[in-house]
Amino acid sequence: MSEDKGCRTRMIDMFEPAYLETRQLLLNEFIVKFPSDESCWSSLVHEFAACDKLRCRWCGADKVEVQQDSRTLSCNDCKKKSSMTAGTFFHGIKKVRAWFFAIWIVENEFYVSSKWFAQAIGISQSSALHILKSTLYLIEENSGIFESVGFGLREFRLFFRKRSFLTPAMVKPSCELQEGADESSNHDNYNNSADSSWVDVTASEVDSVRDAVISALKEGSRSLDEIRNTIKCSSSDVLAAITDLELDGEISAIAGNRFQLCNKVKAGLTSLRDEVLRKESSDSKSIFDAIALFCRLSFGIARGVSRKYLSLYLGFANSLVAKDVFSSFKTMCIESSYIGSKRLRAYASSAVLPIRLSQPSLFDFIDEVSHAF
Ligand SMILES: [Zn+2]
Secondary structure, three states: OOOOHHHHHHHHHOOOOOOHHHHHHHHHHHHHOOOHHHHHHHHHHHHHHHHOOOOOOOOOOOOEEEEEEEEEEEEOOOEEEEEEOEEEEEOOOOOHHHHHHHHHHHHOOOOHHHHHHHHHOOOHHHHHHHHHHHHHHHHHHOOOOOOOOEEEEEHHHHHHHHOOOOOOOOOOOHHHHOOOOOOHHHHHHHHHHOOOOOOOOOOHHHHHHHHHHHHHHHHEEEEHHHHHHHOOOOOOHHHHHHHHHHHHEEEEEEOEEEEEEOOOOHHHHHHHHHHHHHOOOOOOHHHHHHHHHHHHHHHHHHOOOOOOOOOHHHHHHHHHHHHHOOHHHHHHHHHOOOOHHHHHHOOOOOOOEEEEEEOOOOOOOOHHHOOOO
């Protein structure tokens, strides 16, 4: 990608119709630059050397030789062998190319779904989600203190679409906040749940039919038969998905036995905008950029987020608005300690989330984000 893209262009790239084209371009460029695992490992050796991180893990000496596998260091002082990546962000990784691709995407100030990422690079979706979340975690951790306005997690309830292991059974993710009266104690509970699976419940069969129904309705209202013909699934699967979507308030039945999409995105945006205005900040308008990007990331690209990890996506939107961590992201990874699934499991959105103040509105995203779905 060209280096001198303006802030406005970079943001537009995240939205339709530029989004699909930019995504493909990024993949193509990545394949040319890093065609194999070997190319990634040898690049990593150079990056470690540039950061003065090519050192013996036992005695700290920099007189080391890199073995042929580009992963093992052999020390000339203590004669011991050690792993180049031990204890770093890259500790124990196997699919180095997938990690490189995630870094590539971040460095280009872009984001993709775990589903697309998994297909593009040939790994499982749960691995893809883990890799993408690790990058978001690192970005949030390094974003530092910035001028912001705090929003209660409650203001984001319309965005809770995915279940996490903390979502009570038989309860919609969006109802999570109504369950526990005391938010701070919920937060503690999250942190104590490190033994459960860290993965959000990802696209199941049902989710894929749901997604197909939503896509079919994007063009306008349709009858049940028209939906079934478009998505080519069994009647029972389609009916189950439609019932589910109706209960979730995503679609509604209208006259003539037809169904249409409910505009949850607009409702979510309107609710957040009202909250911004209610705070009567003179910088209200500048917050919209971060919110619009967050909506695009969570609704449009990640196709819903869980309450537990929502702030990772908000943190990324905040950083995109400020462009504060991206150009040096690979260096940041090399200098970071190991994150791993244990730290990700212990992560939870806090009760009050910061939305970053940017330069007063580059332009008004609200209309664009509304049209993006
Ligand atoms: Zn040594």
